[in-house]
Amino acid sequence: MKTYLDCIPCFFKQALYSARMSKASKKTQKAILEQLARTIQKISLKFSPPEMARIIHKQMYKLTKEYDPYKKVKLQSNKMALKIFNKLKRKVSHSQDRLLMATELAIAGNIIDYGAKHSLSVDNELKKILNYENKFIKKEGERLFNYQSFKRVLKRAKTILYLADNAGETVFDRVLIEEIKKMDTKKEIVYAVKEKPAINDALIEDALFCGIDKSAKVISSGVDAPGTVLSLCSKEFLKLYRKADMVISKGQGNFEALSAVKRPIFFMFMAKCPVIAREVNCEIGNIILLFKGKK
Secondary structure, eight states: OOOOTTHHHHHHHHHHHHHHHTTOOHHHHHHHHHHHHHHHHHSOTTSOHHHHHHHHHHHHHHHHOOSOTTHHHHHHHHHHHHHTHHHHHHHHHTSSSHHHHHHHHHHHGGGOOTTTOSSOOHHHHHHHHHHOHHHHSBOOOTTTBOHHHHHHHHHHOSEEEEEOOBTTHHHHHHHHHHHHHHHOTTOEEEEEEOSSOOTTBOOHHHHHHTTGGGTSEEEEOSOOSSSOOGGGSOHHHHHHHHHOSEEEEESHHHHHHHTTOSSOEEEEEEOOSHHHHHHHTOOTTBEEEEEESOO
16 A cells, blocks of 8 residues: 555654654654654655655654653553453353454454554553444444455465554454464464564564463564565565465554555454545444455
């Protein structure tokens, strides 16, 4: 997906928010915005938003000297999500369609995104998911929630590559992964996280903290962008990406980075901004399970 003009104001908001998360002085904050203004003029809009964000944040880190400004926030998100892990599991176990519930919850967990929502109360959002999911989780229907295709491909897949998104959200991913393994213990599931900090995206330490390694192999994609940009991925990851029977891609950033690739991918995310809503023709707040590629 290319970058739209509408994305540019968001880059400025994100950069300012991240600078403040780094406790940068007002002078440094201003310098970051000035640098961003110069950078935007030079970067082609043909780049995907994650590629743009990577360039912007690398420049910001040089000015703030803060390598991982979201580290504390990620830990907080992980801890809060883990507190409701058993409740999420009970929701799945009491559901008539366990896989469907686990899938819906995994996508709903995508709300934990400081990149898209700069004033986010993780605790409040998690309570919404737990207590009001019937109202909170909005599905547009089969057009953008391709559950039957998901079940069909999942049933025959032996190797599954699961592309992680945000910290905290990893707990919701764990619920779905454990349900998949419950259906068939022979399935090999690989959970790919970012190599280096990229806003609040999950790293290996986040995945291990949330217990993903109990049901899936955890690896790094080699990427330090808030999306799986294939040109930045490691050779080891790309080999797995090409041979996997099924790829599950979580989050808007991964959709932005991979929506134009040719291989079949299931995209799972919550539409959080007008640009994404227009791109997939949905409403903000819809949960998306979109299959792209040959069925």
